[in-house]
Amino acid sequence: MPDPLSENTTYLDLHVHSADGSDDAGGTVEGYLKWITARRAHGLRIDGFVVTEHRRFDPDRDYSALAARYGAIVLRGVEVETDIGHVLVFGVTPEFLSRFDLTSISLPSEEVFRAAWETGGVAVGAHAGRPRIGCVEHVDERGVTLEGVHVLEALNGGSNDYENGRAFDLADARGLRAVGGSDAHFVSALGGCLTRFDRAIHTVDDLVAALRDPAAAYTPIYLEDTAEGVEPRPRPSGTPVLQPFSSGQGTLGGDVIEYDRSVVGREVLVGSFEVTRELIASFCQALDERNPLYTDEAFAAQGPHGGIIAPPGIIQAVRMGPAPNPGVKFGSSTMMAGQLHEYYLPVRPGDTIEGFAQVREVYEKTGRSGRMVFVVRRTRFANQHGEDVAALQTTSVHREMRPVGEAE
Amino acid sequence: MDDALTQRYFEEVAVGDEFEEWQQPTSPHVAAFTAISGALAGDGRFHDHAAARAAGLEKAIVPGPMSASMLTRLVTDWMGPLGRVLSLDVSYRRPAYHDDRLRCVALVTDVNGDGDYEGTGEGAVHLDVTMESERGDKPVQGTAIVVMPRRG
Numbered sequence: 001m002p003d004p005l006s007e008n009t010t011y012l013d014l015h016v017h018s019a020d021g022s023d024d025a026g027g028t029v030e031g032y033l034k035w036i037t038a039r040r041a042h043g044l045r046i047d048g049f050v051v052t053e054h055r056r057f058d059p060d061r062d063y064s065a066l067a068a069r070y071g072a073i074v075l076r077g078v079e080v081e082t083d084i085g086h087v088l089v090f091g092v093t094p095e096f097l098s099r100f101d102l103t104s105i106s107l108p109s110e111e112v113f114r115a116a117w118e119t120g121g122v123a124v125g126a127h128a129g130r131p132r133i134g135c136v137e138h139v140d141e142r143g144v145t146l147e148g149v150h151v152l153e154a155l156n157g158g159s160n161d162y163e164n165g166r167a168f169d170l171a172d173a174r175g176l177r178a179v180g181g182s183d184a185h186f187v188s189a190l191g192g193c194l195t196r197f198d199r200a201i202h203t204v205d206d207l208v209a210a211l212r213d214p215a216a217a218y219t220p221i222y223l224e225d226t227a228e229g230v231e232p233r234p235r236p237s238g239t240p241v242l243q244p245f246s247s248g249q250g251t252l253g254g255d256v257i258e259y260d261r262s263v264v265g266r267e268v269l270v271g272s273f274e275v276t277r278e279l280i281a282s283f284c285q286a287l288d289e290r291n292p293l294y295t296d297e298a299f300a301a302q303g304p305h306g307g308i309i310a311p312p313g314i315i316q317a318v319r320m321g322p323a324p325n326p327g328v329k330f331g332s333s334t335m336m337a338g339q340l341h342e343y344y345l346p347v348r349p350g351d352t353i354e355g356f357a358q359v360r361e362v363y364e365k366t367g368r369s370g371r372m373v374f375v376v377r378r379t380r381f382a383n384q385h386g387e388d389v390a391a392l393q394t395t396s397v398h399r400e401m402r403p404v405g406e407a408e
Numbered sequence: 409m410d411d412a413l414t415q416r417y418f419e420e421v422a423v424g425d426e427f428e429e430w431q432q433p434t435s436p437h438v439a440a441f442t443a444i445s446g447a448l449a450g451d452g453r454f455h456d457h458a459a460a461r462a463a464g465l466e467k468a469i470v471p472g473p474m475s476a477s478m479l480t481r482l483v484t485d486w487m488g489p490l491g492r493v494l495s496l497d498v499s500y501r502r503p504a505y506h507d508d509r510l511r512c513v514a515l516v517t518d519v520n521g522d523g524d525y526e527g528t529g530e531g532a533v534h535l536d537v538t539m540e541s542e543r544g545d546k547p548v549q550g551t552a553i554v555v556m557p558r559r560g
Contacts, residue, residue: 024499026497026499026536026549026550026551027551031517031518031534034423034517034518035423035517038423038424042424160544160545185499185549186517186536186538186549186550186551187517187518187534187536187551188515188517188536189536279444282440282443282444283441283444283477285440286437286438286440286441286443286444286474287437287441287474287477287478287481288431288437289481291481291484291485291489292413292489293489299413303489304489304490311477311480311481311484312480312484312493312496313473313476313477313480313481314444316473316476317441317444317445317473317474317477318444318445319445319448333463333464335472335500336471336472336473336500337499337500338497338498338499338500338550339472339473339476339496339497339498339500340495340496340497340498341476341480341493341495341496341497342494342495343492343493343494343495369464401463401464401465402464403461403462403463403464
């Protein structure tokens with residue numbers, strides 16, 4: 001295993017989200033470290049990563065002891081949201097934190113870049129080629145000057161080749177430096193894109209010093225290209241092969257969102273339904289599901305449950321009565337942004353399932369469709385014996401969506 | 409589908425293992441799924457290209473819970489009848505459209521070594537689950553935790 005502490009080259013993934021601090025991430029820091037071990041066993045080179053949670057920096061967190069157990073480096077930064085898209089900040093100091101409310105989704109970008117520099121850190125334009133949340137579009141459409149910007153994340157694991165190509169094009173045109181980060185939200189994405197530094201990086205101070213130094217040698221790189229003897233892939237092209245679909249949605253800032261805070265945390269009965277063989281059969285038909293545990297009485301009778309059970313997904317497919325509503329006054333459209341399903345006990349034909357729902361949280365952020373307000377609801381499902389059989393946590397997103405083809 | 413009959417055991421699983429299923433939800437599949445739920449059935453974005461475009465989408469989309477169910481099925485088919493899903497945690501990141509050919513793929517990211525899941529003798533396995541479309545998008549990304557029996 002390469003020891004990052006003794007090398008003069010360091011491969012760091014500069015953009016990683018974890019379940020410790022990012023609402024939409026499933027990867028844990030230890031999970032990422034185990035994945036590094038597994039990737040190294042395949043001859044790939046990754047020395048560590050920087051945890052950059054969305055809109056949040058906890059000064060007391062420290063992953064260095066955990067990282068050392070895996071022979072890796074784990075540093076910390078933050079990903080904030082500004083009027084020219086998302087921005088990674090490395091070298092986050094108490095003074096930097098005192099100047100901004102990190103939870104804001106439309107921080108003034110010039111001030112963020114300047115404050116990061118003045119407080120001894122550095123800010124980097126994140127996933128620069130991504131619509132809305134990367135700076136390329138803001139430069140193209142609004143003539144943003146990129147005052148105080150030195151570095152762009154041109155190679156981002158969550159962007160497609162076209163988006164990354166546009167970011168490289170902008171970096172070239174403006175004489176900006178480029179770095180790479182995976183933007184991993186899940187373990188297996190870690191390190192997909194990273195940055196090779198031709199020097200040892202052990203600490204955030206080392207990282208910041210490299211990024212602030214115009215003469216420092218560093219370059220974005222794909223993880224597969226870190227294997228010995230591999231010819232690096234050419235940088236992606238900013239010329240689209242197929243015109244990507246974009247309906248040009250959304251704005252980034254605006255007024256404070258109003259909603260009814262009194263419903264948050266109050267659990268209410270939202271309905272019940274009986275699990276029938278017919279319901280199970282229709283669910284299986286919709287999914288071409290032929291698992292005999294759900295479809296074959298004779299097989300299921302011999303199986304672990306002594307009879308047919310319902311497929312795990314069936315509870316979240318059946319809608320109950322309306323869930324508690326915080327009445328968010330924003331957006332023309334509501335979509336589902338994510339779901340967490342938890343399964344505790346099997347559900348059988350003849351069971352009567354009651355759902356108890358509550359609103360857990362309301363918050364906002366920005367994405368490729370502009371400003372978004374999220375509502376997190378959790379429903380607990382209990383059977384006729386009073387046992388909890390499953391839970392479903394749903395995050396829905398309110399957005400402003402215009403019909404396709406209508407001008408901005 | 410014989411796959412779901414084949415039992416897989418914890419000892420046979422290693423970090424980095426990858427498995428996949430292809431799905432192609434057609435409009436009738438989506439209609440059958442949403443018929444189970446009154447609320448989804450009434451939402452034009454899941455059934456009608458014009459209604460989807462009016463809502464800012466390229467065309468009619470596959471409901472999130474249906475995509476989640478496809479990923480659940482991928483995992484249950486792989487595990488076999490004695491495996492159990494503990495949790496599935498997914499983000500719906502981009503739309504999946506009717507008739508898209510969707511690759512549902514799972515990657516083993518952790519196995520709990522000598523661990524014994526809650527004294528049952530089973531082993532817990534952590535998976536990353538992803539749905540990819542042929543346009544190169546990843547409409548759904550997430551994680552699953554399952555427990556699997558041990559041999560012997």
